[in-house]
Amino acid sequence: MLIKLTGGTIYDPASGIAGQQQDIYLQNGRIINPPAEAKADKEYDLKGKVVMSGAIDMHTHIGGGKGNIARTLLPEDHRTDPVARTAICRSGCGHAMPSTFVTGYRYAEMGYTAGFEPALLPINARQAHMEMGDIPILDKGGYVMLGSDDYLLRMLTAKKDQKAINDYVAWTIQSAKAIGVKVVNPGGINAFKFNQRKLDLDEQNSHYGVTPREILQVLATAVKDIGISHPLHVHGCNLGVPGNMQTTLDTIQGIGGLPMHLTHIQFHSYGTEGDFKFSSGAAQIAEAINKNKNITIDVGQILFGQTVTASGDNMRQHANHKHASPNKWVTMDIECDAGCGVVPFKYKDQNFVNALQWAIGLETFLLVDDPWRIFLTTDHPNGAPFTSYPHLIRLLMDKSFRNDMLATIHPEAQKMTTLASIDREYSLQEIAIMTRAGAAKLIGLKDRGGLSAGNWADITVYTDNPNREQMFEKPDYVFKDGELVVVDGKVVATKWGTTHTVKPDFDPTVEKDLQAYFDRYLTMKLGNFKMSDDEITEDGRGSITVHPLKGAAA
């Protein structure tokens, strides 16, 4: 079927188009060049409408054990947002940590067509993929978590060379079906198991003698050497600790120009000034990011209200449990591989720290110059549920709305932020970069995130509205792989997206040492640990898309 989208105003940063009127043709799931015989089977009149590619959330906790712990922990939250079955959609629950089906519907209803789980534990990869396998409409993928696994730390202690580490990293990516590599509190999750309660960038793991700085260097190098498009995805040391701005600056400095993505940087941008010994480090962090072109970030904006924080960082989550609201929390040490911590949070605008966290996130958005190197996230659900993105977009695009909100937060926090003096308002094109073209480029998604011919037809159509929150929460149309799935902000049809991966080569002899290690120390056979493709595809719904490595022929 040939579909014609007629006369829409196109924002397609991937092809440098910013607000030009243009027709788009779709066929067999893809965008095509205008056909010679342009008799469309179906035409949509998009005159006056804003057209972007489907949005991509490059950091959202949508699959894996800690999310399911968060769900199980909070029945009272689900009860506030029951979601009934319809003729098209399955039932479930919403709010902070929605059920898988509802996750897919609500993302699609906001114009998103892909989401990436940033913390795929190698040992928990099956669960993450099974949960994501029950998320309809969206494409998905994950970044596999390394850096606190005993195998890597043993390699570092044994002074294994970079090639050996590259092979292990590539092997892990393949066995977990990932598209990138993440490190969370580098070595800190491991150190917590040895009863260390904090770990600075240059502090040694008490057992291995390895520092976070060394872990970051070998992993960032591995990612680059192997040719993974997505830079090493880093949740740094000292999350949430006042003064951690310096750790973050040192981390940027210490990576020595290697590509590195610093995630939810808001949680790592705190100073120690003022009466409460808690201040914004956003200006210094933004300056460092503007200066260091090898660095990309996502913000991890907090927004006020109830949510739940779910992180691999059990060291910091344990330290933060005293803030749990409601007062219940979970941490886990996991399989000599990683860990997790789940702590419910209620961010309050009349709490000084929370109010300033809100301002720090917004300062970061507004002070980082290059929208290709900053991404719109709330670290769902940690800063706020993903359903708050339209509100966040309005805060970025509408200075007077932002200042109205600023005037309502804790008065001492207002004094500690420069937000009121920042005039910047994001443009539609900049939003499209952050949430589409930039994200696709960062992750290395071939044929996604753009509207030129050859791209998959993931397309979102909005009605231009000066109230950007209303505009972005209710698209007129969303197409996924060329199929119309949302009309007027409601799902009208469902389908199944693909799982995006990379398959880097490794020296097969890497399995010799791994086999011995698994047999001696782990609780599973190596052969049973590795995921096979059919685990994702055998139910007939899932599929795997393998993206090219950097330097490989596209």
Add this chain to the structure above:
Amino acid sequence: MTEITEVPSPFCGIGTDDLTIRIDGVSLKVIENGCSVNTPLFEQAITDTSPRVEGKEVSLEIAVAKASALLKDTKLPVIGGCATDVNGMRGLLALADRSGAVVDNMNFVGARNNFLALQDSGWMNTTLAEVKNRCDLLLVVGTDLEAFAPRFFQRYLWTEAMFLEDSSQRQVIYLGTPPSGNASTSPKGNKAQIFECATSALPEVMAVLRALVKKQPIRSETVAGIAVTDLQHLADQLIAAKYSVVTWAAGALAFNQAELTVQMLSEMVKDVNNQNTRCSGLPLAGKEGDQTANQVCGWTTGYPTRTRFSRGYPEYDPFLNDSRVLLENGEADALVWVQAFNANAVPPMTNLPTIVVGRSGMTFAKEPDVFIPVGTPGIDHAGHAYRMDNVVAIRLKKLRDSGLPSTAEVLNAIEQSL
């Protein structure tokens, strides 16, 4: 005849995946690394291969059509058992969503002790590889561990550990139920310490132990027959250990309000972590798909099993959605029993229309309206099942061609025909 090695087991809950199984046609023989739990469940012969409606053998299509007809006009069907693999649970929840059913896992009464504690205050837990490599003191509360999982000690304690000089020096301490055998005795002959008390006295004993960990004064000299000085020593050992682990099987705590004991124990674990050392909980479970049922129900609905769909959306209630109560009170109007692992776990007696999707070989005191024998995940088809520690889903292998359909195939067919 073939032999398959590194076979994972969905039965024991501790994720053994080193079995060697000889396959001769459709008969299986565990050659290596069997145990009293796994071996009989792997070796059980296939008897039924054909579905039955009212006791008469019929085709799968006819059985599915009959099941669908029985469910069509029901107001509150209950789906019990919930003992299957991940895909089976996906099919089960799709059927429940469509038919407005109550979903109730057969082991929920035990699991509830954990869920209520978790949902009230949370916990600090660990997983099996951490136990194997770090645990220097194992405290077993109210549970005969080796009867629960015969190979636990062999696989996870009396074996090489990454971070212990001599793994045979680990201390094992029982509180409550004493062990039924000697698996907890170390290879060097060190026997476990046992502080025996009645299971029903555990609330008191745990409360005193936690108080001692928190350095609160205790005036009594004994509690439930255990000397407080012994408990004081135990509290000191927990604090002196580098990585102690406290384990329990929620189902073994068979007394009222046992969730408060799980909570006491879990809060004590947190307290130990506040005394400059590490300590973790390790809930024992994972048999017959119980963790699998709650995991899949968790991501599909937000809640553990004991969730109903009768109002069009999931509602969780760990007491009101008890399928046996709903059957006995006459609130339910049909029963679907799903049990792909254990032919001996038969549905509760009821006069309501009953559909059984069960392991081949199930025998019934009263023939159900529909019986559809299904393959066992990990024997007749591939699949996924969760281990006791919840983090690890094991990849189950297909070992033979029995021709039996999977739970997912059967439940999806019923759902589609509604």
